[in-house]
Amino acid sequence: DAKTTQPTSMDCAEGRAANLPCNHSTISGNEYVYWYRQIHSQGPQYIIHGLKNNETNEMASLIITEDRKSSTLILPHATLRDTAVYYCIVRPLFQGAQKLVFGQGTRLTINP
Amino acid sequence: DADVTQTPRNRITKTGKRIMLECSQTKGHDRMYWYRQDPGLGLRLIYYSFDVKDINKGEISDGYSVSRQAQAKFSLSLESAIPNQTALYFCATSDLGGAQHFGDGTRLSIL
Numbered sequence: 136d137a138k139t140t141q142p143t144s145m146d147c148a149e150g151r152a153a154n155l156p157c158n159h160s161t162i163s164g165n166e167y168v169y170w171y172r173q174i175h176s177q178g179p180q181y182i183i184h185g186l187k188n189n190e191t192n193e194m195a196s197l198i199i200t201e202d203r204k205s206s207t208l209i210l211p212h213a214t215l216r217d218t219a220v221y222y223c224i225v226r227p228l229f230q231g232a233q234k235l236v237f238g239q240g241t242r243l244t245i246n247p
Numbered sequence: 248d249a250d251v252t253q254t255p256r257n258r259i260t261k262t263g264k265r266i267m268l269e270c271s272q273t274k275g276h277d278r279m280y281w282y283r284q285d286p287g288l289g290l291r292l293i294y295y296s297f298d299v300k301d302i303n304k305g306e307i308s309d310g311y312s313v314s315r316q317a318q319a320k321f322s323l324s325l326e327s328a329i330p331n332q333t334a335l336y337f338c339a340t341s342d343l344g345g346a347q348h349f350g351d352g353t354r355l356s357i358l
Contacts, residue, residue, distance in 0.1 A: 167345070169345070169346065176335075176352075177351055178350050178351050178352050179337070179339075179347075179349045180349065181346045181347060181348055181349075184345070184346055226345070227345075228345050235282075235290055235339075235347060236289070236290075237289045237290055
């Protein structure tokens with residue numbers, strides 16, 4: 136899996152958009168960008184994934200640059216419950232064992 | 248994710264005991280996984296199964312065994328528990344699309 140780089144921590148005010156960046160400059164053509172989060176003491180939660188087009192679902196939006204070397208996860212109206220560690224992962228869609236390798240992630244704190 | 252249910256949520260037991268952790272899912276996924284999470288070590292894959300007749304070892308399978316009783320059920324056993332198996336255990340499922348959906352975990356303590 137391609138290596139990713141994320142800021143260690145970020146803060147965001149409640150109700151504002153939280154924009155979480157991820158660099159993945161060595162991404163291969165067949166690799167997707169996945170985002171997960173883990174709230175303390177809970178299981179990791181899948182958020183969204185994409186290849187090259189921007190994606191949106193009920194939780195978030197994913198913006199991938201045209202060269203695919205970086206992406207941004209956007210939580211449009213952050214709430215206190217969005218406080219978590221967010222992980223950006225790059226991997227092929229169909230991969231043998233599909234083991235997830237989480238890096239250090241970004242610890243996002245939503246402030247009242 | 249309520250679609251992936253793990254039982255028990257917490258368990259304290261003694262060295263040498265046999266323990267079974269259970270996982271059931273209502274997502275209809277063929278693929279299921281068992282991970283453990285330790286502070287500072289991230290997720291490590293123990294076993295995975297791509298369908299009912301398929302069982303594969305992950306990176307840390309020693310001391311563990313699994314059973315895929317049905318598409319929806321995947322259990323993890325510790326035959327003779329030891330203290331360094333104290334960890335947070337997660338079950339996950341996925342379809343071919345690759346996104347994995349996790350249960351809320353089992354916190355296991357072995358004294």
